[in-house]
Amino acid sequence: MTARSSDRRRTAVPKEPATVTANRRLVLTTALAAAAALALTACSSSSSSSDGRNATASSGGKGAEVTLRIPDPGNSGFLAKGKKDGSLERALAAVHAKVAWTGSAGPFAPAAQALNAQQLDVAQGSITSAVAALAQKPGFKLFAQTEPDQAGEGILVKNGSPIRTVRDLIGKKVACSQGGTSEYLLLKALKQEGISPDQVERVYLRADQTSGVFNSGQVDAWATWGTFAVPAIANSGAHFLVDGKAVGSDNYAVWAVRTGFADQHPEVVKAFYGYLHDNGRKEKADPGAYLNVFTDAGPTAVTPAEKDLAIGVARQRAVESPITEADITRFGTVAAFFAEQKVTKSTVDVRPHLIDVNSLAGAAK
Incomplete structure (x- = not known):
């Protein structure tokens, strides 16, 4: 991210402080499905391409199956539940796609790098981190928003x-x-x-x-x-x-998709958005049901002391929605603020990097 190098009041700490364990480092790795074997006398061939598409023929002869690479959701939230119960896989199957859980969810800066390097297809972050990443050479666009937490x-x-x-x-x-x-x-x-x-x-x-x-x-x-x-x-x-309320935060959460993937598979992006929206509403209505999806013990588990607080925050969360003109105005306010504070060298124009999810081909159920 671009920031003032002349600020003498900023301090950097060692890259690996003693309190940090190696297993907490964010690892983003490519997880592409292996090509299927040739079937008896069939003449089909398989290969993996840089757009994340697995060229395995899908059942029913309906064309190539697309792989959507998503950061692993961890132990809580509706994506974790979707991973466990297979509901996300089923939603994507409707548009001849499947999911590959790649690395782990974490700060958006490394996720943006993975998107740019074609190692990841979608990721969630904040509009603030997205603005900072867009100030570089972005390879992604934003297709959904959640109002500030x-x-x-x-x-x-x-x-x-x-x-x-x-x-x-x-x-x-x-x-x-x-x-x-x-x-x-x-x-x-x-x-x-x-x-x-x-x-x-x-x-x-x-x-x-x-x-x-x-x-x-x-x-x-x-x-x-x-x-x-x-x-x-x-x-x-x-x-x-x-x-955030006290400081008047405009810090939306946003979902980003790799530009090449969005151009080639808009129906998959729309189906994924539909899943986000529908299941975000379910989690907001009953957030306790989405805690500790895989385990209630260990470092990823929400502790009993955390549970009530986590539920209270989750009940106040907004639901993933399309990006509107009102949202774009607030995105612009964030971009202007970052330029004013010299976090970015100039005001980033976010608009060219947005997708109107409602206009995408296909229909998300």
Whole structure:
């Protein structure tokens, strides 16, 4: 991501702090299905192409079966449930496609790189991280949005911390991910209070590598979102100094699709969107049913202490929807803010990188 190299108040920590274990690194690997064997006297051939399509003849002679590569959803959420019960596979089968779970879900920056490298076909992130990625040479477009999670994102401090207001952050160290949700939240909070960004020391860390640094007191605060905020609040004695609502966040969640895949398989993108929308509504109605889909023990499990908080945040979440003109206006506000704060070199025009999912060929059930 592009950011000011001249900012003397920013601090980098070692790439692999002692509190970080290797098994938490995000691994994005290509997971293409193997080509099927030739059938007796059939003359068909198989090959794998860079657009993620598996050229295995689908049943019924209806053409090649397409593979949609998605980051593994982990242990909670409707995609995890869709992986376990096969409902996503069935939804994609209606458009002669199947799913390959590739790597693991995590920060959008590495996912954007995987999309650009044709190692991944779809991924979810924030509009803030998408804007930062679009400032580079993007190979993806956005096709769905979820309105800002104003209850689950914000700036965390430890219980008992002397930091009581945003102004108390002056001269302190705040952990954040560069060019994404957390840096956006911090900068929004500082601007709201008329504080220069140079008065606060930004410690750039990947979100999934920050918990130990925050818990050990190496930083004074942590700007983050629900995935990491919920366990920090429930298990580590933390609370929000300010949340997304307090800072007026426009930080939408967005779904991105690799441009080449969208151009060649619009019906698959539309079917996948339909699944997101329908199952997002189901999770919002009964979020407890979507926790600990595979296991209720171990590092991926939502603990009993986290459960009520996770359910409360999930009930306030919006549902995946098409991107409207009103959303585009707010995307533009985020892009302009990042340019003003010199996170990007100029204002990124998001509009050319959007897809109207309602206009795509095919029909999602």
